[in-house]
Amino acid sequence: MLSELDWLRPTPADFRDQLRTLRAELPGGGQAAVERLIALATHRLDESQLGRLATAAASIEGDPQPLSRMTLGIVGDGTLSLLGSAIAGSLLRHGFLARVVTGDYGSALQQATDPTSPLRTADLDACLIVPDYRLSLGRPAPTAEAAAREVDAAFARIEAIAQGLRPSVRGQIFVQTLPPPVEPLFGSLDRVEAGSLFAMVEALNARLVAWARSGAVILVDIARLAASVGYERWDEPRHWHASKLSFSPAMIPVYADVVARTIAAARGKAKKxxxxxxxxxxxxxxxxxxxxxxxxxxxxxxxxxxxxxxxxxxxxxxxxxxxxxxxxxxxxxxxxxxxxxxxxxxxxxxxxxxxxxxxxxxxxxxxxxxxxxxxxxxxxxxxxxxxxxxxxxxxxxxxxxxxxxxxxxxxxxxxxxxAGYFDAVAFSEEDRARADLYKANAERAEMLASASDVGAYLRSLDMRCIIRPFDSISRARVSQLINKSNQFNLTTRRYSEAEVAEAEADPARHGIHIRLTDRFGDNGIISVIIADRKGSDWDIDTWLMSCRVLGRRIEDAALAHLVAAARADGAKRILGRYIPSAKNRMVEGHYARLGFTLLEDLGEMGAVWALDIEDYAAPDLPMTVEDDALASKGVTV
Known part of the structure; x- marks a missing residue:
């Protein structure tokens, strides 16, 4: 079921004809042609068909709506060239038009640490690190101490690859777990004996899990995938010996789909x-x-x-x-x-x-x-x-x-x-409560539909807007919102949990999250803002909000907070940028609606807006605002 992608429809008999038609239409065919491309991607395509689909998709010009463009790097052990096109083809069914840049065989660390390498200069949105036990760990270890040293060295190498890539990757770095060898050394004792390759792979995977838990990277659990389809089916030694391909070519489609769905989850495309x-x-x-x-x-x-x-x-x-x-x-x-x-x-x-x-x-x-x-x-x-x-x-x-x-x-x-529709890369208390949040939102929608006065409706909700600085408790949810919010997101910049932690500690950055409660319940954290102190200006780096609270005037409360904080800091202006993406056209007029003045029109690159703090007057809001972020600094709105 899993390895055959049985949740997808069988490949159509006229796949070649459909693809030929799409090749002619895609360069200037608009959204209808792209949607037909996506529909074709939602079939059980083999490695070759995925590659041909990805090649056809690469001809799309301009905005690929409803797909989002991205550039993905792949670096690691073994031969990677066969994986890139299959992942690109699979990403189409998960909402992305991807350009994939693969590293050369045997030079992962060198390419990751060389600022002039093709990977480092590819303007990556994300990167996948693909280790293999045969090159990362080698042979069984004679003692437990030697095994620990080998695992430490293997992890240090993977970590060094990630750290080398980090300055050149705008978004997330993904690291996949390692399937263990099929061949036992001690039989059932392999899991117990620290020096067996099986135990060493398990120990290395445990280190990768802990690393992912810290928020520094995102895990792609290929070890679990291999176990689910069966290690013996997964690992075909002749392909390793012949071409250094880490697993059976027959497994490439399901491998590519698991990678693609994890990337999609990290970038806000998982189903809800x-x-x-x-x-x-x-x-x-x-x-x-x-x-x-x-x-x-x-x-x-x-x-x-x-x-x-x-x-x-x-x-x-x-x-x-x-x-x-x-x-x-x-x-x-x-x-x-x-x-x-x-x-x-x-x-x-x-x-x-x-x-x-x-x-x-x-x-x-x-x-x-x-x-x-x-x-x-x-x-x-x-x-x-x-x-x-x-x-x-x-x-x-x-x-x-x-x-x-x-x-x-x-x-x-x-x-x-x-099928992996609901795959996640993080899980918080906010996630646990989401089903109830959306149920309450549906009740709000019914109430609004029957209301004749929107202002009176908003006041009747008894809203409390709670503004707090970033902290260790909220960090996972803040990072999750940053990485999954696409529509109400002014710049669509992505930050990992580790980078959110750096923002918390940086005195030059002002990071807040906003929670909203009302008579129907707690909406959870629904907005994130990061502003940079730059002399007499505060420059908004990130401003995003959950679409489920649109029309509730949360952005007005957020701006009132920013003005008060910036004024207390001695700033004269607040600058805001709008950077267009495939999904965020709804906020193109955001700063104009809030009273900002256009400072610079950047054309297709967006615009820069400015607000003179001296001219700002705080509005009357239909909610109670509890600004813990300002209160902690002795500032009142």
Missing amino acids: ALVLDLDNTLWGGVIGDDGLDGIVIGQGSSGGEAHLAIQQFALDLRQRGVVLAVCSKNEDDAARLPFREHPDMLLREDHIAVFQANWTDKASNLRAIAATLNIGVDALVFLDDNPAERTQVRRELPLVGVPELPDDPALFPRMLAT
Whole structure:
């Protein structure tokens, strides 16, 4: 299932013809052609097909909407040339048009530390480090002490590669774990005996995990991938001996997809909501025909337990922050009945953020769900047993994640999990609460729709805006927002947790995060700002905000804070930059709306805006502002 990419549709018989047509259309074909390219990428493509797709995509001129451009570096052990095009092809299905620059064989450390190397001069957005145990660790060690020295040296080399690359990489550095050798040395004792290669690889992977936990790098767990498909299938020695390829060529497509989905998660493209069909998905049978007593769910039958397992997996996803919604062709009352009255149902109405049960086509209902949650349709995954419904949604909404499903519902959870739609690179308390946050946001949207006075509606929310400086507790969430926010993000600059920690300690940088609570609950940290002190100017490096609080006047509260902090620091002006990206056109007029004056029009590179602090008057806001960041310095707004 995993190695064959079974959640994707089979490769179309006319793949070559479709690709030939796309090659002719892509250079000037606009968004419609790019969406057809993405649709073609969401098939089970082999290494060659992925490469040809990536080559065709490289001809796209200008803005590749809805894709985001990026440049990825790959450096490490073994032969990497076969990996780059497959990763680029796989990134298309995860929202990125990538240019991939691969390092030469046997020179990873040299290229990483040489400022003039092709990697260092490639203007990288991200870089992947690919170690292999055969070159990183070599042979078994004679003693535990010798094994520890070998592991220390291997880790130091990988760390040196990352540190060498860091000045030339704008975004994240990814490091993959190492699959262990298939061949045992001591048999079952390998895991115990520190000098075995198996134990040394495990020790090195543990160091990489701790490194990733610190926020310095992002882990791509290829060791787990290899274990899932089977080490023996993963590792074919003849390919190592012939070409120094670290694993079987047959595994390149699934390897490339796991790398691509991890990059997508780190850069804000992971899915946010799971939309569930009901009949023959959450339960067996049709509620409108079979009634409450006739649907199949619960203990005592394999079918009933299979449908329970689907619900349990949905709840597990919700617990880690995935929003749940329902999209069903049913009468609303009938669809809700099992959630309310069936004793074996695990899912209840309170778990569902948006409930769409009607006779409208499912693509239209998915658009409505996305609008209610205030997210794009590209953030949705749709789980439906019916192939006809899946086909209609894919045709109408090619950016929605729609996994193929087998006939056996017992395999639905595994298919959904292995597809990796909800892969994460960090997890915080904010993430844990996200499902409830979006459910509350849907309730706010319903309340706003019935309100006649927006100002009165905002005041009725009883909002509290809490402004705090960066700290160790908030660091993971701050970094996560910086790396995943794309739309309301003025500069789209990316910083790791380690770099956020550096900003905390830098007296020349002013970093804050903003939390919003209201009568419906706690929205969590929803905005991040970093400003640099430059003489009499404060220069805003980063200003981003979660789209789920748009229209709540948080940006006005944030500017009031910035002006008060800058004024107390003796500054005369606040400078703000808008740097266009494929996703952030919505904030092109942000500074103009806040009263800034255009200082410099940079054309396609954006604009620089300025606000004279002396001329600024703080607005009346429909919220209570608790500015702990200013209070800690004895400053009042």
